[in-house]
Amino acid sequence: MNDLALEFINISKSFPGVQALKEVSIKIKRADVHAIVGENGAGKSTLMKIAVGELLRDSGIIKVFGQEAQINSPSDGYRYGISLIHQEFSLVPTLDVAQNIFLGRELTSGHLSFMDSKLMYKQTEEILDSLKIFHLDFHLKIGDLTVAQKQVVEIAKALSLNSKIIIMDEPTAALTLEETSRLFEVVRGLKAKGVTTLFISHRLEEIFEIADKVSILRDGELILTKPVAQINRNQVINNMVGRSLDFVFPPKVKHKKEAKVVLEVKKINKERQFSDVSFQLKEGEILGLAGLVGSGLSEVALAIFGLNRLDTGEIYIKGEKVDVNSPFKAIKHGLALLPEDRRKLGLVIIRSVLENLTLPALYRDIARKYFIDLKRELLLAKEAQKELSISFASFSQKVESLSGGNQQKVVVGKWLLTRPKILIMNEPTRGIDVGAKLEIYNIINTLAQRGIGIIFISSEFTEILGIAHRVLVMSEGRITTELDPESSTEEDILKFATRKKVS
């Protein structure tokens, strides 16, 4: 029998104006964990979608277990035992775990073919048991699950379809460290069962932890495929970006201790979200807020920006007490928020790059009274594009067609045009590739140098340490410590980020 699970032979695919894949050939061994890496737009997701039939290749051959496969529509992927787990889940939030797993192919019994819920729950239990690591109540509705749990449901669904090849598109993007390590145990379990896993990730550490082999794509071309043991981190990065990145983190800009305080948060409280949160932010300072998912950091960010009403507490901007009860007021006071979920809160993805870039600045700057100064609008948008080197074909292009990194830059750009004094960035590098991350770090440094106070929220502790001047750690809605990033490690942060409430 053939020991290759999946073989891509000279796969090409083009979209209008872009050659997304150029004669890509990769061999994937049975029961391997095979990582696919590359910058955004390198063609990873395109290749994976082609593998399951969600996209149609222009040319090339796909072989599954040695046989040439006719994969031309999404159902073909399932037919050949290949499942793709998307970054955005394809689960129905109002149905429970078992109902989701058997959605569209519900088990029936009797002559009248009524649904056999009992059998479905039983089988669900068996599958979930085989994944052991995650304890999951299969009666829970998907909407009540964490991202990690949803991930597991997707995997369970793939297994119930008897998938022999499971493709995960950035499965860890929204997971905490602990959840990630549990997911990896699941992946190892799959491997032991002979299931082949294709794994897309931007976090290189993970690839070295979990993968057997790695394939690097750049600009639609396969650069190399190698066993992970024969390559190191820097080589991977160099091959991904096609240039040498000696430092993942750019050198920190100096911050003057005597700088003026721009934002002061005094004992703010919100029931069940956070309590007694106090801190100061100075001009040009990058303040890191570290915490795991559910620590209350996002809620604090929303509260400062007027999207989450405080129960008690005070907020001062430049020494003046302010009542920010809407983003409208927040922006007036010079605040800006780069949200955690840019598609939900950051962008109107069905509208153009131009409209997104200038949306918040229309009110005070671009529009004179009621009419939009179209010339000025384009001028400012071009400035933002140049400054942040956002790449897109045209200003009238819809934002949804941009890569993750460029979308994020559009969000940064739209706030820069409001000339903020305080910029809150919640997970600004989530789901974007190494090269774009570096660019975002550089942008953050430049903005800090310009005197903007920056609150940098992240659950990736390496980047917090690499970027921030000062780090506050939050756990269960409280600030548990302040750390100096120069003398602290990831483990230090983790210790305080997992500290339980002491009553």
Next chain:
Amino acid sequence: MKNLQFKDMIRRYGILIGFIGLIIAFSILSERFFTISNMLIVMRQTSIVAFLAVGMSFVILGAGIDLSVGSVLAFSGAVGAGAMQNGGVFLGVLTGLALGTALGVFNGIVITKLKIPAFIATLAMMAIARGGTLVYTDGRPITGLPSSFGFLGRGYIGNVPFPILLMLIIFILAYIFLKLTRFGRYVYATGGNINAARASGIKVDNVIISTFAISGFLSGLTGMVLASRLNSAQPTAGMGYELDAIAAVVLGGTSLFGGEGELWGTLIGAFIMGILNNGLNMLNVSSFYQQVVKGIVILIAVTVAQSGKK
């Protein structure tokens, strides 16, 4: 790639092609169809749906829906006509417009502040305003309107019926509103992603209330034009017009999910509805069958538009 461009063309201009095709078909089937006098008649008929459809466009672009336009039209027309009997043409028209706008604002407030879905809120308004009309008129037409009021619906400037000019003015104003002002951008952004719009500092409640106010205002205007044309305010005026208005907007390619669509599409959509009415009449198709044909045309148009999307 070529295929994609073709599909894109269909999606973008399919409605225009259908519109021209419809004109050609009717021209072949009836020689009286494509004449200047008949085209003016078509345009005058269309103007009624077009007023409502322009307002509906604002609402739908903002991800709402307004089922109350037909009833609000009747109510504003009746109350405006009533005010006119005592207070003269100017006061009457003003009253009609003000009432329409007020009912629109009320819709908007119910939707944004009481958080009732637009479908339900305007369904309720549809019943309230229709009932209000019947109460106000006691179920009888209001007649005896000043003769100068007839200009609004029946007047001419040169050879062109005044409602047609009014339609053009409304369309141009609406276009300017939507494309050149901050407010227009806000409508698109709010309809496209209300959360992101709010987080960009847009007062989304005000935007939504404004779109309903515009729809209400234009319903009031339609009510006055219709009353002028019939020289009376009919309690049953505008029955079912909300569907024609929504159909025109959807035919014009505007997404019912909000945030996407163009005003010129709405205008063409309204014209397609008008041409269908007129052309089928000329071909002596019974009004019962006309309904069926209209429904089928909507289905075909939307199907074509969607097939271009994927």
